[in-house]
Amino acid sequence: MDTKLYIGSPVKARLTILEQGRVSEVSLEEANHWTLGRKTETNSPDIPLASPIAGREHGVLVCMSGNWYYLDKGSANGTYLNGVRIDNHYKETSQPQRLCGGDLMEIDGGDLLQPDERRVWLLFSQGTGQEDWLSHRLEEPELQVGGAGAGGLELPFLQEEIPYARLFCDEDRTCVASADGELAAGALEYELQDIVGNGRVQVNCRDVGNGVLLKDRDVILMDGQPLVYAGRTLYYRSQPGRVPGSQQVGDEIKRQAGEKGQRESLLLQVDIHTRKVPVGSGVRELLRGVKLQVSAGSLVAVLGTSGAGKTTLMNCMNGMDTKGVEGSICFDGIDLLKNYEQVKYRIGSVPQGNVINPVLTVRKELEFAAKKYLPADTTKQEQEQRVADTLRKLRLEAVQDNRISKCSGGEQKRVNIGVELVLDRQMLCLDEPDAGLDPQMKTELFEILRELAHNENKMIFVIIHDVSDISLFDQVILLTKVEGVGRLAFSGSPEHAEAFFGTGMKEAYGLLSSRPEYYVEKFAGMS
Numbered sequence: 437m438d439t440k441l442y443i444g445s446p447v448k449a450r451l452t453i454l455e456q457g458r459v460s461e462v463s464l465e466e467a468n469h470w471t472l473g474r475k476t477e478t479n480s481p482d483i484p485l486a487s488p489i490a491g492r493e494h495g496v497l498v499c500m501s502g503n504w505y506y507l508d509k510g511s512a513n514g515t516y517l518n519g520v521r522i523d524n525h526y527k528e529t530s531q532p533q534r535l536c537g538g539d540l541m542e543i544d545g546g547d548l549l550q551p552d553e554r555r556v557w558l559l560f561s562q563g564t565g566q567e568d569w570l571s572h573r574l575e576e577p578e579l580q581v582g583g584a585g586a587g588g589l590e591l592p593f594l595q596e597e598i599p600y601a602r603l604f605c606d607e608d609r610t611c612v613a614s615a616d617g618e619l620a621a622g623a624l625e626y627e628l629q630d631i632v633g634n635g636r637v638q639v640n641c642r643d644v645g646n647g648v649l650l651k652d653r654d655v656i657l658m659d660g661q662p663l664v665y666a667g668r669t670l671y672y673r674s675q676p677g678r679v680p681g682s683q684q685v686g687d688e689i690k691r692q693a694g695e696k697g698q699r700e701s702l703l704l705q706v707d708i709h710t711r712k713v714p715v716g717s718g719v720r721e722l723l724r725g726v727k728l729q730v731s732a733g734s735l736v737a738v739l740g741t742s743g744a745g746k747t748t749l750m751n752c753m754n755g756m757d758t759k760g761v762e763g764s765i766c767f768d769g770i771d772l773l774k775n776y777e778q779v780k781y782r783i784g785s786v787p788q789g790n791v792i793n794p795v796l797t798v799r800k801e802l803e804f805a806a807k808k809y810l811p812a813d814t815t816k817q818e819q820e821q822r823v824a825d826t827l828r829k830l831r832l833e834a835v836q837d838n839r840i841s842k843c844s845g846g847e848q849k850r851v852n853i854g855v856e857l858v859l860d861r862q863m864l865c866l867d868e869p870d871a872g873l874d875p876q877m878k879t880e881l882f883e884i885l886r887e888l889a890h891n892e893n894k895m896i897f898v899i900i901h902d903v904s905d906i907s908l909f910d911q912v913i914l915l916t917k918v919e920g921v922g923r924l925a926f927s928g929s930p931e932h933a934e935a936f937f938g939t940g941m942k943e944a945y946g947l948l949s950s951r952p953e954y955y956v957e958k959f960a961g962m963s
């Protein structure tokens with residue numbers, strides 16, 4: 437386990453793996469990074485699968501900041517989460533899928549009507565009290581299944597107190613299974629009869645009719661909620677879970693992302709001792725002693741004279757260019773110098789200059805970004821909703837059908853930001869987004885960004901030169917150059933900056949350029 441990434445303590449969770457003729461369980465809290473794949477003579481993943489349709493490096497499960505995520509590593513057959521195919525075109529921008537207790541993952545074609553014999557079910561449990569997946573080992577020759585109070589096996593997620601189905605095994609036939617769940621060849625299975633009718637009980641998405649003989653790893657749907665039959669055991673959820681293809685998936689992620697406890701804990705902690713880059717045959721030190729902290733829900737101005745190191749610092753904080761950095765940069769507890777892959781999808785950057793396609797319309801540009809980069813389980817409806825929300829938040833609705841080339845400079849800047857916003861990044865880094873805007877447009881842009889930071893708990897960094905609107909910002913980071921090296925002269929609220937310099941921000945620039953070393957040392961002495 438020494439090669440595992442360690443990102444805080446892994447959270448209690450369990451994966452139940454249902455493969456052909458085999459049921460196994462993994463307690464995920466033993467590590468926070470697990471590779472999942474087909475075991476071969478030369479390949480030993482942490483969670484080994486036997487199925488030939490699983491890839492050697494099929495996917496990874498990672499725990500970050502108290503949540504478990506799954507990332508498909510580019511497997512040929514893909515992975516389905518609650519019936520929706522996860523993006524398996526593994527690339528830089530791949531987005532891990534947040535897992536919730538009760539999630540049902542599958543390695544197969546995802547078509548329940550035509551299940552593959554070799555398919556694998558992965559049941560994810562994260563119950564803190566009660567487990568999310570419960571199981572009932574079928575010992576009895578007959579079992580009635582229904583809602584609470586109906587007798588027999590009572591399923592907590594069924595709404596009505598009535599029997600839904602009956603399972604029975606002909607007593608003349610023997611059902612043989614060994615203690616570890618391995619089915620003996622030729623073991624007989626249970627038959628299922630629908631009691632409730634109206635298509636409310638299905639097996640592999642087909643109506644049950646007069647009865648169905650269950651096969652290992654069949655999925656029984658009762659009012660749309662799945663039960664998996666494997667190793668003569670029924671696996672079922674302790675409460676209703678996310679259902680295939682449902683809007684609930686996005687809603688649940690949003691709900692959890694917005695949980696207050698999580699909001700308050702999101703921090704960026706920067707402690708750069710130095711950043712040196714090779715220049716010719718020597719090295720040049722670009723930054724030294726930059727130690728600061730920013731919390732979510734803040735609009736942050738990054739200030740300093742030209743060449744002071746603003747872009748350099750921003751590209752360290754967003755993880756885009758960290759070569760030669762000594763120190764640590766932790767986003768939500770994860771050091772992005774070491775584990776950038778784990779956090780990059782939560783951070784968006786808009787570099788200096790235009791990066792968008794001028795021939796597209798504003799709406800098309802955002803739709804394109806949503807389609808290309810949002811997680812694969814995002815429905816078309818959710819994509820459209822994101823685009824509509826982004827247009828509204830950035831006040832671009834009136835120009836949504838204009839070609840970008842015909843938009844004003846301010847609108848073009850907002851489209852640039854929109855591309856990142858549509859992807860719902862938690863941290864946004866904008867390098868001089870106000871360049872070329874008139875004062876009124878600048879103010880409007882900063883007001884929009886402030887609303888976004890505050891209402892959506894985002895951390896937004898903006899490199900600016902003009903400090904006329906500084907009161908709209910929650911924090912200022914002020915850099916200066918001492919003997920050619922970028923240094924931190926101040927980090928804190930604009931009010932504290934004024935107290936620190938004993939003057940307004942505009943005048944502070946002048947003071948700083950005359951005595952840079954004095955202010956760097958004064959600030960370092962205070963923090």
Ligand SMILES: Nc1ncnc2c1ncn2[C@@H]1O[C@H](COP(=O)(O)OP(=O)(O)OP(=O)(O)O)[C@@H](O)[C@H]1O
Binds near residue numbers: 713741746749922
């Ligand atoms: N990779 C590099 N190699 C050598 N020098 C570099 C490198 N990157 C940046 N610099 C130098 O570091 C200093 C800071 O550059 P940076 O782009 O961060 O400045 P800035 O504060 O963003 O300036 P501006 O306001 O002009 O955009 C500059 O002198 C720049 O030439």
Ligand SMILES: [Mg+2]
Binds near residue numbers: 746747748867
């Ligand atoms: Mg710059």
